[in-house]
Every structure is written in structure tokens, then in C-alpha cells.
Amino acid sequence: MENYLDALGKLKPEERWPQARRWIMAEELGFYEELREHEPLLRFPELTLASRFVDCDEILRRHDLFSVALYQPKQGDYFMAQDDTAQHWREKSIMRCVLDFEEVPRIRAFVADKAKSLLASGKGDFDAVKGLTRATPIALVQEWFGYVDSDADDLCAWSYWSQMDSFWNQPFDANPNSAQIIANSQAGAVALGKYMTSLVQKRSAELAAGVKLEDPVSRLILLARSGGLNNFPPERLIRNIGGLLIGAVETTSHAVCNVIEFFLGRPELLERARAAAGASDPTAFDGYAFEALRFRPAFPYFFRTVTAPTVLGRGLEYEQQFETGETVFALTHSAMFDESAFVNPEDFDPKRGITNSFHFGLGLHECLGRAVASVMIPEIVRQALLLPGLTVDPIDTQGGPVPESWRWRWPA
Known part of the structure; x- marks a missing residue:
């Protein structure tokens, strides 16, 4: 069989990155192995692939040299689209405060109950993406985070198009539907902004009337009203409330689908995973979920922009210079x-x-919701694997990068 690098070498220059991207999206571990051994820094006109741990670690930790600037046209002045700025420092700290770490066990219990309820309502035949892997984090946003009086389908669409534009519609993606994705994302952002403005008004009135509210949305409003925060005006408040939704749904759904599909395709591992899922301590299953995610991550890469001349592979035989x-x-x-x-x-x-993994990113831009996702992802998977006699159709991505639908059946 012809190796990957030889096959790339036979293609026209403009065909090489698209082919490499197809291998990446197909999760070709053989391609990665060949890169690590022979071309740890593989350059294309569009970008460079860094395939060894040491270089990936440096790229994600060195935000001073490797920036998230490509997110800025998509996410505007949201703090996660900034590097080491005062706004990033302040707003990430605020958001970590309102996503109280002590509540993680209760969040897990909520997710378990919600997933069980959704599976029971499926009556043995349903679309797992709409009915479980997206529906569970949507319920968390509505019932736990405080998105009251919201429409689940609207929330799902707003989150979906934002993530499609930010993560899967970059210049190097050369997406033929780029303009429509941008239009959908922008329309969703406007609609989400209107909803959040109304939500803040409603919650503010309730808090002013003495209603005791404990959800993250209400905590943010109380912090903003306290007068103890500098540079956190209403528009920043609304932007960060929106971030609670955008970060919670689509990545969770993708990760959960990947993990479940991984186990269903490996009967021996599936038996072991189901045994762990049935243990009295639910955390006994977590290692199975995240090890499966190492084989089948939701995001196989993170992209960054070089901000000053630098090198990767410093002192090694493949050391290369990179320009701004x-x-x-x-x-x-x-x-x-x-x-x-x-x-x-x-x-x-x-x-x-x-x-030592990259499931939640690394460094300054580590996932804000890491603590929540670290229980939500394995718990949804755990509840699914406890279904007796589960059979599934292939995941349908509808030609895109994420699971769009997935039919499941089991004896009801």
C-alpha cells in the first residue's frame, strides 16, 4: 500500500491540503504516525500541520506567539476570541465564578436524570442527536443555567450556526457554503441577542422584587448590578450569557456521539464499558469515556495564527522557522x-x-466549561450504554463535519 506522504507528493500543490484534511477528518491514525515519524511539521501553502506532542503543547501554551486571531471575525469582542487581554482575564474569571465548581456533582445528577427521561420518552426508536445528545445540554442551558422561557429548537439553531461558522468555516476550510453559514450565524446572533436582552430584563425584575434565583444567568446579573465589577456593562453581560449556550451544546453532542459509536463498533470494549457504566459509582465509567474520546475526539486539531517570527521543533532535526x-x-x-x-x-x-490530553484544549484558551463537560459527556454516554439491546444506524453527518442525526432502536 502506498504511504500517505508519497500519495500527497503525487498530487498537485493545490490538492494536497484538501486531501490531508480528508485523512484528518477520517481519523487516519496511520497518517498521523507517518507524520510524527517523517514530517512532524508538514507545510502546505495554506497552513502547517504540527503532529508531535511537544509542538502541539507549545502552540497551545504559547498564546503570545500563537494567537486565536482567526476567531475574531466570527466571535467579535467575545473574550475567548482574545488572547491575554484585560477583558479576557476579567470575564473568564467572572464566568468561572458563576459556573460554581461545587455544583458539578449536582449537575451530573441533573444530566443523569434528564438523559434517562429523554431515553424513556424515545420509546425504543428515535433520533439520538435531536433526542439525546443535543437535547440534554439544551435542557441544562434552559433548566440549570437559567435560559427561561426559551425555545429548544431556537437555542439549538443559534448554537449550531455559531459553532459551524467559528470552527468549521475558516479560510482554510474553503467551504462552498461559507456565505450561507455566515448569514445563518449572524441571523442567529441577532435573534439570540434579542432573547438575552428580554431574559436579562425579566430576571432583573424578579431579582429586584426579592425573588431568590441561583442560576448562572441570575448570578451574572447580580454581579453586574453590584457595582463591584469594572468594565462589565450590559452588553458584556449579554455577550457572556450567550457564551453559556454556544459552548454547551454542539461540542457535547459531537463528543458523545463519537464515544458511543466507538464502543458500539468494538464489542469486547463495549462489554467492559457497560460493566463500568453499571457500577454503583458513576465516576467508575469516566475513564472509559475519555479514553474513547482520545481515539475519537470531537476536534482533531486547534488552529492558531503566528504573531511574531518563531520556530517549532527547536533544537530538533526538523526545526522550522515560522513568520508572522x-x-x-x-x-x-x-x-x-x-x-x-x-x-x-x-x-x-x-x-x-x-x-495530558487535549480534550478541553490547553493553556489560556482551555475550555471554560471543562468542569461541567467532564461530567456531562461521560454521564450521557453512560446512560446510553445502559440501554439493553441497543442497535443503531450509521451516523448521518449530511456531508458536514458533525453528527446531524442518528437513529437508535432498542426494546422499549
Whole structure:
């Protein structure tokens, strides 16, 4: 069989990155192995792929040299589209405060109950994407985060188009539907803004009337009203309330689908995972979910923009210079199979731990909702694997990058 790099070399220059991207999206571990061994920094006219752990780690930690600037046209002045700014520092700190870490066990219990209820309502035949993997985080946003009087379908659409535009509609994606995605995202942002303005008005009136409210939306309003925060005007309040939705739904759905599909395709591992899922302590299953996610991550890479001349692979045989404005990919799916950082990376080891992984990003831009996602993802998967006699159709992505529908059946 012809190796990957030789196959790329036979293509026209403009065909090479699109082909490499197809291999990345198909999760070709053999492609990653070949890159790590022979071309740890593979350059295309559009971008460079960094495939070894040491380089991915540096790209994500060195926000001073590798910026999230490509998010700014998509996310405007949202703090996650900034690097080490005062606004990023302040608003991320505020959001971490309102997403109270002590509540994580209660959030897990909520997710478990909601997933069970959604599966019961499916009566043995339903679309798992609409009915479970998106519906559960949507319910968390509505019932726990405080998006009261909201429409689940609207929330799902607003979140979906924002993520499609930010993560899957970058210049290097060359998406033929780019203009429509941008239009959908912008229309969704306007509609979400109107809803959030109304929500803030409603919640503010309730709080002023003495109603005791404990959800993150209400906590944000109380903080803003307290007068103790500098530079947190109403528009910043609304922007950050919107972030609670955008970050919660689509990535969770994608990750959950990938993990469940991974186990269903491996009967021996599925048996072990189901045994762990049935343990009295639900956290006994978590290592199975996150080890499966190492094999099947929702995002196989993170992209960054070089902000000053620098090198990667410093002191190594493949050291290369990078100039301001270049795009680099931290190919983190590959990095999680790098023997320099993972013992026996080809083995499935549920005791491996996740602190050396890239499931929630790394460094300054680590996922804001890491604590919540670290229980929501495995708990949704756990409830699904406890279904007896589950059979599934192939996941339908409708030609896109994320699961759009997935039919499940089980004895009701």
C-alpha cells in the first residue's frame, strides 16, 4: 500500500491540503504516525500541520506567539476570541465564578436524570442527536443555567450556526457554503441577542422584587448590578450569557456521539464499558469515556495564527522557522498517540487519565466549561450504554463535519 506522504507528493500543490484534511477528518491514525515519524511539521501553502506532542503543547501554551486571531471575525469582542487581554482575564474569571465548581456533582445528577427521561420518552426508536445528545445540554442551558422561557429548537439553531461558522468555516476550510453559514450565524446572533436582552430584563425584575434565583444567568446579573465589577456593562453581560449556550451544546453532542459509536463498533470494549457504566459509582465509567474520546475526539486539531517570527521543533532535526501571519494546526489527535507523551498509546487504557490530553484544549484558551463537560459527556454516554439491546444506524453527518442525526432502536 502506498504511504500517505508519497500519495500527497503525487498530487498537485493545490490538492494536497484538501486531501490531508480528508485523512484528518477520517481519523487516519496511520497518517498521523507517518507524520510524527517523517514530517512532524508538514507545510502546505495554506497552513502547517504540527503532529508531535511537544509542538502541539507549545502552540497551545504559547498564546503570545500563537494567537486565536482567526476567531475574531466570527466571535467579535467575545473574550475567548482574545488572547491575554484585560477583558479576557476579567470575564473568564467572572464566568468561572458563576459556573460554581461545587455544583458539578449536582449537575451530573441533573444530566443523569434528564438523559434517562429523554431515553424513556424515545420509546425504543428515535433520533439520538435531536433526542439525546443535543437535547440534554439544551435542557441544562434552559433548566440549570437559567435560559427561561426559551425555545429548544431556537437555542439549538443559534448554537449550531455559531459553532459551524467559528470552527468549521475558516479560510482554510474553503467551504462552498461559507456565505450561507455566515448569514445563518449572524441571523442567529441577532435573534439570540434579542432573547438575552428580554431574559436579562425579566430576571432583573424578579431579582429586584426579592425573588431568590441561583442560576448562572441570575448570578451574572447580580454581579453586574453590584457595582463591584469594572468594565462589565450590559452588553458584556449579554455577550457572556450567550457564551453559556454556544459552548454547551454542539461540542457535547459531537463528543458523545463519537464515544458511543466507538464502543458500539468494538464489542469486547463495549462489554467492559457497560460493566463500568453499571457500577454503583458513576465516576467508575469516566475513564472509559475519555479514553474513547482520545481515539475519537470531537476536534482533531486547534488552529492558531503566528504573531511574531518563531520556530517549532527547536533544537530538533526538523526545526522550522515560522513568520508572522502563518496558520499552524496543533494536530492534537496525533499528539495523543505520541509515544513520547503516552505509554503504549495504541492500547485502550481507561486508567490513563486526561490531564495530558487535549480534550478541553490547553493553556489560556482551555475550555471554560471543562468542569461541567467532564461530567456531562461521560454521564450521557453512560446512560446510553445502559440501554439493553441497543442497535443503531450509521451516523448521518449530511456531508458536514458533525453528527446531524442518528437513529437508535432498542426494546422499549
